[in-house]
Amino acid sequence: MANEPARKRARSKLSAPGTAALVQPGTAAPRFLPANIVIDEEVPDQERSKPQVDGRSMATPARGAPSGRSAVGTGSGATPAPAPPAPETTPVEPGTRGVTGPGENLGSHETPSTETCRGLAFLRLSSQSQPSMNVSPLIYLNKEVVTFGRLPSNDIVLDSKRMPQMISRAHGRVQIRQPGSAQQEWIISDCGSMNGITVNGEAVPSEGKSLRTGDVISFGRRTHPPEFEFVFEAPPGGALEAQQEVFAASEQMQRITELEKELKAQREQNHVQAEEALKRRQGSRTALNISEISSELACCICRDWLVHAATIECSHSFCHSCIDRWLQTKQFVCPVCRKEVTREPVRTRAVDTLCEKTVGRLSETEKADYQERLSTAEASEARNRKLLKDLQQSVDEAIKGGKNFFSINQNWRKRDKELFAQGVKEYTGCARETYCRLTGLTVQWVHSADEDKLNQALHNLALTDKIFGRPVEEIRRRLLMYLQYG
Structure with a gap:
């Protein structure tokens, strides 16, 4: 009881504004604190429960921090409030x-x-x-x-x-x-x-x-x-091996990631290159195909694209006008392989179609040049057809008129030979064959005549120097070529 006045004085001092007082352990801290007061709080429970590494705590209380709970407060009328959880x-x-x-x-x-x-x-x-x-x-x-x-x-x-x-x-x-x-x-x-x-x-x-x-x-x-x-x-030193494994695994994962990136980049690059290569192939496919077959569709005589292709016995093909002029020189051999030519060339329409389609992929200049050559060949064939028609009409009229002509079976005089040779040299092909028909020299006659008649024909046509005395079949082949080319 004697200390009651002292307690009252202390209580009044604690309640004075701007002052601070320690709160007894077990009580809550006041809500408001002066800005210049530093509180040393008790180490939270979460610090005490820090994870352990090799038996050592990862959390250490601040140096000099008290282990007990402490707080400060202002005024005796402040309502205590619990500290917010960490x-x-x-x-x-x-x-x-x-x-x-x-x-x-x-x-x-x-x-x-x-x-x-x-x-x-x-x-x-x-x-x-x-x-x-x-x-x-x-x-x-x-x-x-x-x-x-x-x-x-x-x-x-x-x-x-x-x-x-x-x-x-x-x-x-x-x-x-x-x-x-x-x-x-x-x-x-x-x-x-x-x-x-x-x-x-x-x-x-x-x-x-x-x-x-x-x-x-x-x-x-x-x-x-x-x-x-x-x-x-x-x-700790004893964890060196475990650390090496961790770093090795980390480096390996990093290397795997880098390799995956490189692989992805390589795939994208390969895809782009494949697309570019495909475009190049598509762009050059026409030129490539033409370069490959151009040598097969070129005439070895004129060194140009085949026009009205004609094929001889050895299967080599030429422009019809080119091989026709070649055979008119009495060179009855292939210009490529030098094999003997015993019958007239045969037109090959399939080769003509292939040439036209191939030339259609060329430049406009090359297509125009090919069309010009084709038009020239067609015009020449048209003239030959007209000439043949006129000649056949004249022969038919002469036969109907009862005119007499040389006979291939008779022995011709020198003047008769010269007169016939002068007339027949103007014609080739079908027109020449028509002209020879006036003397009875036809394909049918060549195949049916005996050896004596064949030799007589050689004498009349002045062919004895090169073929006289040869086998009969060889004489027949020569006379058939004479009907077309002389």
Whole structure:
């Protein structure tokens, strides 16, 4: 009872504005705190339940922080309220976003398994760090180079709502040297950021700084409390083999990805090349086919496309006018193979059709030249037909008039031979055969005459020098050629 006035005075002091008082353990902290009062809170339960790596806790209470719960309050009339629970976070690996915005759920990231994480170095979010956005408490360094910055293209994305653009777009990186060996080390480098990186309070030099277990890394400006402060933890020496396997698997997956990209690019290139080759083949197919068959559809006498093709016994084909002039020179052999020609050439309409279709694919100049030669040949045939018609009409009139002509079966005088030779030399082909019919020399007569009559015909036609005394069949063939070409 004696201490009652003292208790009242103390109670009035605690309720005075702008003052702070300790709240007894087990009571809730007041809602409002003066801005200059720093609270050392008890380590949250989630810090105590940090995952273990080789028996060591990943979470360490801040140096000098009391283990008991403490709070401050203002005024005795303040209504106590429970402290808000700490946000739940999940470790992430490089390549995922290390900071999320409001409404995003970090729990959607998959937590690496124990087998995967064993033997890996990692960055642990400091217990004193208070990011303005959710940050993963564990960042595994499972790549040779892990980048940090504000851009989404970084492996670990850091951003600050409290101090916008405090973190540069490409802020820094952590690189492992000699991975998988006993001399492996992790080097942190500043990528030319605006606000820099510190390790244990010292700025990272341009050449980078080697990290050791327990090093405190801070990204951006020095704030109180720090916003992006991490503690580096290197893997224990016994996990070297596991780490080698992880890095080997990572390199293998990276190589597979590169090979898949190369294969896809090669397939696309092959597809483009195949399309271009197809277009080239289609464009040159006509020229290729023409070049292949042009030699077969060319006359070896005039060296041009066949016009009114004619084929002789040896199956070689020529322009009809070309082979006709050749045989008129009494060269009864093939111009190509030199085999004997014993009968007149035969027109081949199929070859004419093939030539016309092939020439139709040529240029306009070549087509015009071919049409000109074709018109000339047709005009010559038309003249020969008219000449034959007129000659047949004259012969028929002479026979009907009872005129006497030389007979092939009689012995002609020298004057008779000269007169007949002068008249027959103006004709070839069917017209010549018609003229010879006046003397009785016809195809039927040649095939039916005996040897004496055949020899008499050779004498009358002045052919004895080359064929007289030869076998009968050879004499017949020569007389048949005489009916066409002389």
